Amino acid sequence: MNAIERLKQAAGPNGYSDDANEIAPHLTEWRGKYTGHSPLLLKPASAGELSALLAICHETGTAVVPQGGNTGLVGGQIPFHGEVLVSTKRLNKVRTVDPHAPALVVEAGVTLAGVQQAAHEAGLFFPLSLASEGSCTIGGNISTNAGGTHVIRYGMTRALVLGLEVVLADGRILDLLRLLPKDNTGYDLKQLFIGAEGTLGIVTAAALKLFPQPKSRAVGFAAVASPAAALDLLGQMQARTGGLVSAFELLPRLALELVLAHIPGTRDPLSAPSPWYVLVEATAGEGVDLTTLFESGLMGADDAVVAASAAQGAALWKLRESISEAQKLEGASIKHDIAVPVAKVPEFLAVTVPQVLKLAPGARPVSFGHLGDGNLHFNFQSPQPGDDKPFLALWEEMQLIVHDAVHGFGGSISAEHGIGIMKRDALPRYKSHAELDAMRAVKAAFDPKNILNPGKLVPPVLRL
Ligand SMILES: Cc1cc2nc3c(=O)[nH]c(=O)nc-3n(C[C@H](O)[C@H](O)[C@H](O)COP(=O)(O)OP(=O)(O)OC[C@H]3O[C@@H](n4cnc5c(N)ncnc54)[C@H](O)[C@@H]3O)c2cc1C
Numbered sequence: 304m305n306a307i308e309r310l311k312q313a314a315g316p317n318g319y320s321d322d323a324n325e326i327a328p329h330l331t332e333w334r335g336k337y338t339g340h341s342p343l344l345l346k347p348a349s350a351g352e353l354s355a356l357l358a359i360c361h362e363t364g365t366a367v368v369p370q371g372g373n374t375g376l377v378g379g380q381i382p383f384h385g386e387v388l389v390s391t392k393r394l395n396k397v398r399t400v401d402p403h404a405p406a407l408v409v410e411a412g413v414t415l416a417g418v419q420q421a422a423h424e425a426g427l428f429f430p431l432s433l434a435s436e437g438s439c440t441i442g443g444n445i446s447t448n449a450g451g452t453h454v455i456r457y458g459m460t461r462a463l464v465l466g467l468e469v470v471l472a473d474g475r476i477l478d479l480l481r482l483l484p485k486d487n488t489g490y491d492l493k494q495l496f497i498g499a500e501g502t503l504g505i506v507t508a509a510a511l512k513l514f515p516q517p518k519s520r521a522v523g524f525a526a527v528a529s530p531a532a533a534l535d536l537l538g539q540m541q542a543r544t545g546g547l548v549s550a551f552e553l554l555p556r557l558a559l560e561l562v563l564a565h566i567p568g569t570r571d572p573l574s575a576p577s578p579w580y581v582l583v584e585a586t587a588g589e590g591v592d593l594t595t596l597f598e599s600g601l602m603g604a605d606d607a608v609v610a611a612s613a614a615q616g617a618a619l620w621k622l623r624e625s626i627s628e629a630q631k632l633e634g635a636s637i638k639h640d641i642a643v644p645v646a647k648v649p650e651f652l653a654v655t656v657p658q659v660l661k662l663a664p665g666a667r668p669v670s671f672g673h674l675g676d677g678n679l680h681f682n683f684q685s686p687q688p689g690d691d692k693p694f695l696a697l698w699e700e701m702q703l704i705v706h707d708a709v710h711g712f713g714g715s716i717s718a719e720h721g722i723g724i725m726k727r728d729a730l731p732r733y734k735s736h737a738e739l740d741a742m743r744a745v746k747a748a749f750d751p752k753n754i755l756n757p758g759k760l761v762p763p764v765l766r767l
Contacts, residue, residue: 306363307343310387313355318393320344329388332381333374333435337724339382341368348393350468350476350507357505358474360387366754369501371412371443374435376640377723379447379500379759386757391442394507400425404482405513406465411442411506418511427513430457430549434624442506448498450719455675456549456586457514459719460497466510467493472503472750480510495745500721501756503749517549517586521597522616525604526577531649533581533674536603540583543600547593550584551675552623553648557684558671561629562622569622572608581674582623584616626671630684635691636669637698638682639705643714645677652679655708659683662704663697678718681705706733722760730762 304312311319320326321343331338345367347353360367366386373380382388391412398408405427409418415436422429431444433451443449445467449460457463466481479493496504527533533553540548556578562569573580583601587593594609601607610616630636643651656668665686672680683701685694706716710733717726731739739762746753746761 306365337378337381341382344388354474361473371440372438374439376720377725379723397421428516447721452550468508469504518589519593522610525607540600544596547585552582553674554580565629565632566625634688635685640720642678642718643712
């Protein structure tokens with residue numbers, strides 16, 4: 304019996320599909336940039352089932368690609384070479400909630416919105432928040448070390464993981480599901496799987512840190528003259544609120560204009576245009592006069608509006624969250640998910656935007672994002688709607704300019720989306736031989752037959 308037939312037999316009738324119609328949605332990613340092919344979709348419902356399947360893959364040298372919600376933006380979840388797909392969608396149980404830790408244990412295929420809901424039902428709060436939260440899974444969030452809008456207060460996914468359960472390449476189950484904030488018993492192995500993009504093991508469950516539910520929330524939209532002024536405002540907001548800022552998002556005027564032009568039901572919340580804006584949110588527990596603290600923090604802005612209701616807060620957030628969609632509706636854009644040290648953001652923008660415009664005269668900069676983390680979506684819109692083809696032909700060259708600049712500022716060419724296939728070959732330009740060799744050694748130790756998401760994340764050794 305060949306490997307595919309053995310996998311089908313081990314999976315049982317509910318545990319696999321070879322129906323092309325059922326497999327098709329798993330082959331193309333959200334933006335339609337990458338498409339793959341696969342003969343088989345495995346759908347294990349427990350770590351034990353996955354363990355039996357991976358043991359067969361290991362024995363037969365069958366390559367697999369793990370997939371959660373298929374919302375990844377760097378092609379990591381796509382089977383480019385006909386690998387077997389492993390969907391985590393049936394690993395969908397909330398196992399336990401521990402109100403004292405406080406923490407919960409969920410299986411990898413639970414959506415991020417499902418994790419937030421389970422925490423909410425227990426009177427607690429899980430702070431990870433992404434625009435894709437209705438579809439992405441916690442296993443995918445862990446495997447990409449996802450960021451989002453609340454990193455400034457709660458950290459990346461890595462900071463929220465207490466323990467993991469992982470099935471290794473040879474099928475063994477690694478039980479690291481500990482609810483311990485303190486555990487100094489040697490290598491912290493779970494960290495290796497966070498951000499590993501499915502190249503070292505398949506995450507089947509996670510113990511996640513929970514927080515008290517915020518009792519009050521303030522949302523404001525402020526006009527500032529420049530990114531440097533936005534950073535000053537951030538310092539002031541943090542000082543006045545005692546570190547209660549939970550989101551601090553930078554937007555240029557063009558981002559707002561694109562949203563107002565393309566997204567129905569949006570309006571400019573301020574009376575006069577400003578070159579830059581920030582969307583700021585703060586949350587607090589009981590007994591804190593958040594509104595007074597928040598408004599005093601916003602005094603440094605040129606103009607500002609504070610939401611008077613949850614609906615107004617949602618309307619302000621909609622301006623920020625619609626930027627990607629508005630960019631798409633406007634036409635072609637070239638995007639970069641980058642980070643530089645927070646204090647360097649203004650200088651990075653001042654130096655790098657002109658370099659890009661030299662390559663692409665007339666391109667329209669739409670640099671927005673998580674200023675509090677130094678993470679910008681450093682995007683450029685085509686000079687005119689309809690100019691798409693010649694503009695998109697500059698993709699590689701523009702990326703090189705941007706990534707070189709980011710590197711020069713001590714930054715990262717992937718702040719939160721990961722490496723996948725999209726940025727894999729860029730890594731050797733920015734990482735030392737020692738760092739790349741260490742990555743390859745870790746990969747070889749956990750996956751000696753190279754069957755877990757082969758070709759993703761870890762650059763091959765160049766042979767000259
Ligand atoms: C509209 C939109 C907004 C987004 N906003 C953000 C944002 O603000 N911040 C951010 O960080 N990202 C964002 N993303 C990117 C994406 O949602 C995240 O990368 C998310 O964490 C991926 O989760 P997923 O379940 O969809 O994973 P997939 O896309 O299915 O997989 C992503 C990677 O993880 C691996 N993987 C998945 N599950 C497992 C598992 N259980 N074990 C091992 N490996 C696994 C895959 O092989 C692949 O390499 C956004 C995407 C969209 C479409």
